[in-house]
Amino acid sequence: MGRNILFFMLLLLMEIVYIRAVEAQSSYPSQYSYLSNYIGKDHIRTLDSARLKITYSLNYLPDSMNTQNIIKDRKTLLIGDSIKHFFSAYVRQADSVLTKDHDKGKSSAPIKRAPDILGEGYNIYTDYPNVGKRRVLEYITELSAYEYEEDREFPEWIFEDETCTILEYSCQKASAHYRGRDWTVWFSTSVPLNVGPWKLGGLPGLIMKAYDSRKHYLFECIGIEQLKKKEPIIRKIRFHDYSKCTREEYRKTQAQYYNDFINFELSLGFNVNIVDDNGNVVEHLETPNKRYEEIHVMWGTKVNIADRYRKIPYNPIELE
């Protein structure tokens, strides 16, 4: 019986973390790592169905000090009857591949991508659970997921006279200071939707292009598709022990992780092994949080000794 429970818990854990793609010594903060989950019927909830799909490319700098390291993501914005869902198309693709393989009974190898492609894990549901509200799912590590709700607060846009054409749509310029960055956007009144990439919106037309003044984040619309077959807007329900919090609490936790990620891992219930270049353990740090040990799962993180006291640089899109 005991063995069965252990086995079950192991299975559950395996399901949660299919891929720990980015090891702690890597230069990318792990919030950007792939979170490949099984998204079969029982593991998701359908919130709405979409009739329009907007696709954006995103170029971003995970580390503002390292301006050479530009990372790419592709974002999908699904427009439902009431809910708008914004998420990484690459993460979704990885989930779908895994799900298909799993349903066929195959073991699924992670999709290997170019080194400059990395999907961000977050999901933004605008006008959910009610119109005027926004629900955000965030990840810091694969096993620490956060969920917060906020008012759908649009930036105070300043319209400018400049116009340009993006993908044959004529666009007008607008700018605003929002969440710590000075944003410039180009929107088109030909698409009567007050939405855009990320949390940007509140203009009399779709935002086709958006970037902050330092160009750390650049979204560009690359596809507009009216869906002949409606696509469900889903959220994952089974995997993450989503910690309910406020936006401010989430931002604080995120900062803690990057400032002292070893203690953060320990607090999550992971043992941390400090290893030298040859992989030999030089220091073993025991977690005070026994939540995994209680279910007889040993879950450890290896950290190179060079990174023992290193802060991980990060450059979140929201600076305030």
Add this chain to the structure above:
Amino acid sequence: MYLYYKYIVMIFVFLAPFLGNAQEQILIQGTIIDKSGKPIDGVFVVLSPQNKTTVLSYYLSDAKGHYQLKYSGNVDTLQLVLTSFDYEKAIRIISKTSQTIDFSLESQPISLKEVVIKADPISQKGDTIKYLVSSYANENDRVIGDVLKKLPGIEVLSDGSIQYNGKDINKFYVENLDLLQGRYGIATNNISVKDVAAVEVYENHQPVKVLTETNPTDKAAINLKLKDSAKGALGAMAQLGIGGKPFIWDNELVSLYFAKKKQNINTYKGNNSGNNVEKELTAFYSDGTNSSYNTGQFLSVLSPTLPPINDQRYLFNDVHTASSNFLFLLPDDYELTTNIAYQNDRRTKNSYSNSTYFLPDKEPLVLEEITGISQRINKLDAAIKASSNKEDFYFVNSLNTNALWNTNKGNTFTGDSIAQNLKTDYYNLSNTFNLIKTFMDEKKFQMRSYNGYIQTPQELNIFPGMYEEVMTNNKPYDKLIQYTKYSNFTSNSSASLYFTKNRFSQRYSLGLDVDIQNLNSSLKPFSDNTIINTPDSLKNDLFWQKYKIFFTAYYRYQWHAFDIITELPLSYNFLHIDDRFPQKKRTDNEILFNPFISVLYKLNGYLSIKFSNIFNHDIGSLQNTYTGYILNNYRNFNRNDGQLYGYKSNYSTLTSNYRNVRKALFAQMALVYEIFTSDMIREQYFIGDLQIQSLINKPSITKTYSINGSVSKNIYALRSTVSLSANYNDIFSSQINQGELVDYRYSIYAIKPKIESNLASWGSLSYASVWSKSKTRMENQDFHYPAISSIYNRLSFYLFPIKKVGIGINYEHYYDSALSGEEKNMSFTDLNLKYKFKRIDFLLSWTNILNTKQYTRSSFADTGRFVYIYEIRPSQILLTARFKLF
């Protein structure tokens, strides 16, 4: 319905206070209803200046259909624009006064201009790089081979073989199946551009799935991803072509079929227009299954090496080729392929050569020859292969046979006329078996066996009798017949065990190689059909038997970004040579150890560096052991002193590879150092015009230094692929010339820029150039020939003024510094006209418009300098019609 109020006010009136005329704020409001009178929410009401799209203020109508806009700017004539997803668009011009305007809208769902996400021209997923064919093809491209050469990182060499980032590819797939078994020219020259969706490169491709983890490769494979429309349907193309002058023809018939479980390509191609269609039947895989037709050929009709120009310019042919290739997927993941290729050709070649041999302390020996050759070639290849390639099981058995029947009739004029008739046959039959099976998870067992037999009989007749002082003690005679027959049986068998644990793999192999060779030769002078004199020194009957028992340990260790591989083969070699002329037997035993190591370091996802070193020690070959004279061609004798000359070589390379798919930038560089030591040296001795080559017991060293690199980049803005490659080779060697040791150094460098550009929808451009310089320098000689510089330029334009018409202009220019007068600069011009009439593509090609009659080149080889003049095909016009049969 939740109501929300959010309006954005334009900030604009910085100047207003200065004008002392603050703008009055106006309020525009109203209600929006549909035709049935129900209020509509979610309609954007945008206030703009008249006839402009600039937004001054906007409001999203609420649940009661109400809107209200405030405006205090200085624009006098305004417009209200109402847009929404489900209702018609409404525009109303208004004056700048506060007012109430109600709207009644007709239901009319909006239709957006759809934007299809453009796939990147190149994209990467792990080790797979995908080139979108539509991004690189233009109107002029007919078959996929035309597009392949434009892709950054991919190079198609003049023989048709394909390289990726400087290295030969190891597999060519169509829909992930290897139908052609290395004869991939059949695919690149016949599969239409329109049928291919993408070209995929699989980097570091290990074709044997079982070995993916243990035996990595740095070679890449290419896969053609077909469009759905090209799958499952039989397609056939025909071409008819005639032209002049003289009368020329060029016909083709090709059928293609690609389905899930079956693939088939059949081709017939024939022409006398100089089109080298047999080139596409060449097998390029270097996995040992393709034996070389040259094996065992000792005799030849002397003719200059082929000129380095487009072979269509000098090929006087009359060729028929046919091939048939089948692939079947059988149950249980087995695959069966059959491949047959046949070539029948009559060729003529006319050339002039001027050979200068530098002799120590003497005037150089200069030989002038005018040669005319007519060749008949018959060639047949057939193979059948069954295989299974699974994650835990690999099996292959393939049976190959190759046959060749050639006759060469040559006439050389050196002042006297010398006729040479050569008949060459070649037969090869071989079987390859390979089995790998996984057991107990990480362990693997492999058995392989290769057995092959080759026979090459050759006969060279030379009229009239020559070299009487050497051959017949100055007695005149009619003709000379050199006969050789070479046969070879090879058997290689081995069994291996693989162990893999974490990042450490091991392989241990035990095997036996058997190599039995026989050379039979005789040189007979005839007078009135009777043999005059055949001393044993003009005969060979040599049996060569070599048995090798070997044990090889192979280790691979991956540590961080390092990947280290070492192979330690230890062998015991037993050799028995039975030379019947003179009666001489010898036996040798030797233990050989030829270690190999490679270290790969991946700096990041783009850049990797690899060092490898291979040491090779061998005990000699039959070709260096026979002692009887063989007359290789009418003026070259070859013999050895009967000693067994082994060699040692050490080959080191340092290569670095860079590829950044996002920037479409590919680059590679390689440094090579090879040292070759041997106990023998080559001797060259002239008696009059007769060249005698032999091997002499004296240690010699040959050193080769080379560096090569290439960069290619796709410039999206210019729709162009630009590439540059360069190489430098320096060889230090020595030979004995007329009894004296000569150390010589041969250096060559070449720079090759290339541009392929799809300028616009109405035209494209292609430019290629080669600048090279070579030099031979002999130590302790006062006399040096100046270096030879040569420049080659090719510029082609293709214009498509309207969809049905294409015009191609091609210009080639050759410059050679060693030549003089008109020959220094040579050029060729060609013109093509394409016209599409209904389903027929007409092509009118006018080649060699300037009617250049000959091509001249100069080159250095070893200690000689050679000038060759080749006859070139005259100006000709060919009209072809190409159409799809079904």
